[in-house]
Amino acid sequence: MLAVKVPKEEAEMIRRKLLELGVLAKGYYIKREEDSVLFPVTEPVDGFEIVEEEFKRIERRPNSYRDIVEVPKEFKPLLPSSFDIIGDIAIVELPEELMPYGGAIGEAILKVHRHIKAVFAKGGKVSGQYRVRELIPLAGEKRTETLHRENGIRLKLDVARVYYTPRLATERMRVFEKTRPGEVILDMFAGAGPYSILLARKAKLVFAVDLNPWAIRYLEENICLNKASNVIPILGDVRKIAGRIRVDRAIMNLPKFADRFLKKAMLSVKHGGIIHYYGFGPEGGLYSEHEVKIKAIARELGLAVEFLDRRKVRPYAPRQFNVAIDFRVLG
Ligand SMILES: C[S@@+](CC[C@H](N)C(=O)[O-])C[C@H]1O[C@@H](n2cnc3c(N)ncnc32)[C@H](O)[C@@H]1O
CATH class of the missing domain: 3.30.70.2580 (Alpha-Beta Plaits)
Known part of the structure; x- marks a missing residue:
C-alpha cells in the first residue's frame, strides 16, 4: 500500500x-x-x-461473541446477548434453532472472553431435589468444576452437580447488609455456601444444611478456602434439623418449594427472628399468594408475623419473577 x-x-x-x-x-x-x-x-x-510498503493490520478484539460467530444470517437475532459466567465457565441458554451451531457459538465465546475455558449450553430446566440441570458441552475443556468469586468470597463448585447462580449475588449482599453482628443463622438450602460463607463474616454461627452430598463436599472446601470456621455444614433433609435449633435468622432459598418448609422455618427462629423467604410470582400478583400462606401457617402455629420487606429478585420466566419476602416471627 x-x-x-x-x-x-x-x-x-x-x-x-x-x-x-x-x-x-x-x-x-x-x-x-x-x-x-x-x-x-x-x-x-x-x-x-x-x-x-506493506503494513501489519491492527487486530481489533471484538466486544461481543456475536460480532464474530458464524451462524446463518436469519439466526443472528436469536443469539443471546448475555450468558452466565461462573469462574472460568460460561453457561449459555440457546433456543432450539441455534443448538446445531452450539460449537461455533462456544468457540466464539472462548475467542472473545480469554479467561473463559469451557462453554456449556443449558440442557433443560433446573430440576429434582438438588435443583441442578443438564449441561451440554459446546467448546473448550469438558470440565465443570471451577472457582468463582462473589461478594469477596471464593466458591469452589461443580456447576453440573451443585446448584449455583451468579444472578443472586446482589440479593445475597442485601441479606448480608441486614444481618447483625453476632447472630445465629440457619441457611436451610445452603448449596456450596454462597449465603453461609458470606454471612459468616458477621454471624456468630451459621448452620448450613443441604441434601446434596456434592453441595456439602464443596461447602466444606469453601469453609476452608474462606477460613469460615463458624459455618457448620450439615448433610441431610433440613426438615430433620429445623425446629431442633433456635436461630435469629433463617434463609429459605428454595423458591420452587419453600412454602413446604415454612412451618419448620418458623419453628426454628427465636421470638423476633427473621425469615428470608424466596418464591416465584406472576407479574400481576408477585407476593400475595406467598403472604397468604405465610400468615396461614403462622396462625396454625399460634404465631404472628410482621412483613418487613418484599422485592423482585430477578426475572425467572416470561412474566414470572423470583421474589423475596422478609418477615419477622413473633410468638
Ligand atoms: C436453589 S438451591 C440454593 C443453593 C444456594 N443457597 C445458592 O444460593 O446457591 C436449593 C438447594 O436446596 C437443597 N435442598 C433441596 N431440598 C432440601 C431439603 N429438604 N433439605 C436440605 N436441602 C435441600 C438442594 O440440594 C439445593 O442445593
Whole structure:
C-alpha cells in the first residue's frame, strides 16, 4: 500500500498533519526504520516522499461473541446477548434453532472472553431435589468444576452437580447488609455456601444444611478456602434439623418449594427472628399468594408475623419473577 516516508524527528508532527488531511490509513501499525518512519496513507500526498510498503493490520478484539460467530444470517437475532459466567465457565441458554451451531457459538465465546475455558449450553430446566440441570458441552475443556468469586468470597463448585447462580449475588449482599453482628443463622438450602460463607463474616454461627452430598463436599472446601470456621455444614433433609435449633435468622432459598418448609422455618427462629423467604410470582400478583400462606401457617402455629420487606429478585420466566419476602416471627 502507499506510504509516506518521513525523517524520525519529524514523525509526530507529520502524523498530525496526515490526520488533519484525512489521509492516514486506519487499522495498520506504522513502521519504524533506523532514521525514518513510514505512515500508511490512502492516497499520494503532495510534498512528501511516497513509497510502496506493506503494513501489519491492527487486530481489533471484538466486544461481543456475536460480532464474530458464524451462524446463518436469519439466526443472528436469536443469539443471546448475555450468558452466565461462573469462574472460568460460561453457561449459555440457546433456543432450539441455534443448538446445531452450539460449537461455533462456544468457540466464539472462548475467542472473545480469554479467561473463559469451557462453554456449556443449558440442557433443560433446573430440576429434582438438588435443583441442578443438564449441561451440554459446546467448546473448550469438558470440565465443570471451577472457582468463582462473589461478594469477596471464593466458591469452589461443580456447576453440573451443585446448584449455583451468579444472578443472586446482589440479593445475597442485601441479606448480608441486614444481618447483625453476632447472630445465629440457619441457611436451610445452603448449596456450596454462597449465603453461609458470606454471612459468616458477621454471624456468630451459621448452620448450613443441604441434601446434596456434592453441595456439602464443596461447602466444606469453601469453609476452608474462606477460613469460615463458624459455618457448620450439615448433610441431610433440613426438615430433620429445623425446629431442633433456635436461630435469629433463617434463609429459605428454595423458591420452587419453600412454602413446604415454612412451618419448620418458623419453628426454628427465636421470638423476633427473621425469615428470608424466596418464591416465584406472576407479574400481576408477585407476593400475595406467598403472604397468604405465610400468615396461614403462622396462625396454625399460634404465631404472628410482621412483613418487613418484599422485592423482585430477578426475572425467572416470561412474566414470572423470583421474589423475596422478609418477615419477622413473633410468638
Ligand atoms: C436453589 S438451591 C440454593 C443453593 C444456594 N443457597 C445458592 O444460593 O446457591 C436449593 C438447594 O436446596 C437443597 N435442598 C433441596 N431440598 C432440601 C431439603 N429438604 N433439605 C436440605 N436441602 C435441600 C438442594 O440440594 C439445593 O442445593
